[in-house]
Amino acid sequence: MPTLYDYTRAPSPRRARILLAEKGIAHNTVVIDLAAQEQLSDAFRAINPACTVPALVLDDGAVLADNAAIAAWAEATRPEPPLFGTTPLEKAEVASWNARIEGECFMAIAEAMRNSAPAMKDRALPGPSNYAQIPELAERGRARLLDFLARFEAHMASRPYVAGAFFSVADITAGVALDFARVLRIDPNEGHPHIAAWRARLAQRPAFSL
Numbered sequence: 001m002p003t004l005y006d007y008t009r010a011p012s013p014r015r016a017r018i019l020l021a022e023k024g025i026a027h028n029t030v031v032i033d034l035a036a037q038e039q040l041s042d043a044f045r046a047i048n049p050a051c052t053v054p055a056l057v058l059d060d061g062a063v064l065a066d067n068a069a070i071a072a073w074a075e076a077t078r079p080e081p082p083l084f085g086t087t088p089l090e091k092a093e094v095a096s097w098n099a100r101i102e103g104e105c106f107m108a109i110a111e112a113m114r115n116s117a118p119a120m121k122d123r124a125l126p127g128p129s130n131y132a133q134i135p136e137l138a139e140r141g142r143a144r145l146l147d148f149l150a151r152f153e154a155h156m157a158s159r160p161y162v163a164g165a166f167f168s169v170a171d172i173t174a175g176v177a178l179d180f181a182r183v184l185r186i187d188p189n190e191g192h193p194h195i196a197a198w199r200a201r202l203a204q205r206p207a208f209s210l
C-alpha cells in the first residue's frame with residue numbers, strides 16, 4: 001500500500017487526500033509536522049528533497065513528490081472514475097483550468113498568506129531555502145485572488161463543475177484553494193452565488209470532508 005506524507009492543515013496535501021479518496025486508492029499516512037518544520041529534517045529530505053508535502057511513496061519505493069505526479073499516477077493506475085476528462089476536448093479543458101487555478105488562485109492565496117503571516121517569516125516560499133517576506137506581494141496576492149473570484153464567478157454561471165458537466169481534478173484544486181482562502185479572511189461565497197452553489201455541491205462529496 002502506498003504511503004502519503006501529509007499535513008492536515010495544509011492545502012496541498014489535502015488535494016492529494018481528496019484525489020486518492022475519489023479514486024478509492026487506499027494508503028498509509030505519515031504526518032510531517034510543518035509547524036515544527038519537520039519537512040526540513042534530514043529524514044524527510046531523504047524522501048523528498050523539495051521538502052514539501054504531499055509526497056506519495058509507492059510499494060516499489062518510487063517517490064511521487066508533488067500533486068501533479070500523484071494525480072497522473074492515480075489516473076493511470078485507476079482510470080475509473082476519470083478525473084482528467086474523457087474526450088480530447090474534456091481533457092484539454094481540465095488541463096487548462098487546473099493550470100489556471102494553480103497559477104491564478106492557489107498561488108495568489110499562497111502569495112498573500114506566506115508574505116504576511118508572522119509564522120511564515122523567512123519562509124515566504126516552500127522548499128529547502130529561506131526567502132524573506134515581501135509585504136507588497138501579500139497585497140498583490142489578495143488583489144489577484146479577488147480578480148480571480150470575479151472571473152471564476154462568471155465562468156461557473158454556466159456549468160455545474162469547473163471543466164463542464166463532470167467532476168474533475170480541477171474541482172479538487174479549486175475547491176481546496178477556495179476553502180483555504182479562510183486564512184485570508186476572504187469568503188469566496190460572498191457576492192458570488194454560482195461559486196457558492198458549486199462549493200455546496202463539492203461539500204456533499206465524502207472526500208471533501210477530508
Ligand SMILES: N[C@@H](CCC(=O)N[C@@H](CS)C(=O)NCC(=O)O)C(=O)O
Pocket residue numbers: 010011012013034039051052053054065066067068123125126127
Ligand atoms: N507543488 C507542490 C506544492 C506543495 C507545497 O507547497 N506544499 C506545502 C504545504 S501546502 C509545503 O510542503 N510547505 C512546506 C513549507 O512551507 O516549508 C504540490 O502541489 O505538490
